Amino acid sequence: xxxxxxxxxxxxxxxxxxxxxxxxxxxxxxxxxxxxxxxxxxxxxxxxxxxxxxxxxxxxxxxxxxxxxxxxxxxxxxxxxxxxxxxxxxxxxxxxxxxxxxxxxxxxxxxxxxxxxxxxxxxxxxxxxxxxxxxxxxxxxxxxxxxxxxxxxxxxxxxxxxxxxxxxxxxxxxxxxxxxxxxxxxxxxxxxxxxxxxxxxxxxxxxxxxxxxxxxxxxxxxxxxxxxxxxxxxxxxxxxxxxxxxxx
Numbered sequence: 001x002x003x004x005x006x007x008x009x010x011x012x013x014x015x016x017x018x019x020x021x022x023x024x025x026x027x028x029x030x031x032x033x034x035x036x037x038x039x040x041x042x043x044x045x046x047x048x049x050x051x052x053x054x055x056x057x058x059x060x061x062x063x064x065x066x067x068x069x070x071x072x073x074x075x076x077x078x079x080x081x082x083x084x085x086x087x088x089x090x091x092x093x094x095x096x097x098x099x100x101x102x103x104x105x106x107x108x109x110x111x112x113x114x115x116x117x118x119x120x121x122x123x124x125x126x127x128x129x130x131x132x133x134x135x136x137x138x139x140x141x142x143x144x145x146x147x148x149x150x151x152x153x154x155x156x157x158x159x160x161x162x163x164x165x166x167x168x169x170x171x172x173x174x175x176x177x178x179x180x181x182x183x184x185x186x187x188x189x190x191x192x193x194x195x196x197x198x199x200x201x202x203x204x205x206x207x208x209x210x211x212x213x214x215x216x217x218x219x220x221x222x223x224x225x226x227x228x229x230x231x232x233x234x235x236x237x238x239x240x241x242x243x244x245x246x247x248x
Contacts, residue, residue: 004067009033010081011062012121013054014101018044025072026054028062029104031118034111038064038073050078057097058083059122066111084125093128095238100124100141102235103225107149120144135211138218138239142225143200151175151228153221155194166191170220172227187248193217223248 007030014035015027023041030036043050054060054075059082065074087097104117124141146152154176169186171178182188196213197220222240226232237244 004065006063006065006076007033008061008063010059010118012059012101012118013056014105016054016056024054026075027105028064028075029101029108029118029121030062030113031115032113033064033066034113035105035108036064036066036073036111037071038075040075040078043075043078049076054078055083057087057101057125082122084129086129086131087125092134095235096134096137097125097128099233099235099239100138100145102233103142103145106229106233107145107225114148116148117145120148133211133214134239135214135218136209139196139214139221140200142218142221143197146221146225146228151224153197153224155198168194170194170224172224175224187220187223189220190216193220197221219243 009030009032011028011030011033013026014029017025019025019039022044023039024043025037025039027035027037040050040054042048043054058080061077061079061081062075063077065076067073084097086093088094100121104121108114108117120141124137127137127140152175153170157177167188167190169178169180169182170176170189171186173185177194178186180186190213192210192213193216196210196217200217219240219242222236223243226236226243232244232246
């Protein structure tokens with residue numbers, strides 16, 4: 001962008017802060033723009049171009065003015081298009097939604113479009129709304145996110161040759177299965193968990209999903225994502241309390 005640009009896109013609100021009595025600052029994840037922060041002046045007024053405010057984890061059609069070199073864009077319009085009500089009335093659903101949106105925001109750079117992740121996040125929120133099990137929602141979305149941003153874990157080697165057919169070793173630093181003895185920085189994983197993750201590559205099939213394997217897979221992917229980030233997302237413990245504090 002060479003000069004001030006006015007852009008139009010679909011966006012999810014993934015964070016929001018009160019800027020003043022009448023305005024907000026928001027972090028939006030837009031399908032074609034990517035992540036960006038913006039100020040919505042007057043958004044909290046009863047009568048405004050922002051439907052009375054921009055709520056967390058809602059989707060809208062946005063118009064924004066983005067200026068090169070500025071941390072904040074200026075949001076000029078927000079047309080609310082989607083609200084997911086289950087995450088507003090159910091604690092468990094709320095925690096899953098916050099966790100997956102937090103993961104997306106931490107794995108992506110500002111104004112780096114990832115339409116696949118955007119579509120995957122919308123799909124995950126739709127699944128939560130329909131009451132799809134958390135194991136399916138988490139495993140599918142975390143896998144999609146890691147693959148889309150270039151951190152696909154490699155499970156295509158080492159499974160059949162494993163000395164113990166019931167489990168294998170995964171190295172998070174290498175992002176792949178490894179041979180050899182257990183040791184620091186190597187995680188022992190059930191072979192059934194790896195086979196479930198391999199099945200995600202050919203497309204999710206929720207009708208035949210092994211929920212126990214999906215739960216183990218989502219836990220592994222969450223721990224792997226933490227290793228990639230180099231820090232623990234604050235929302236991790238909301239969904240995986242046994243992983244909080246750096247535990248594996």
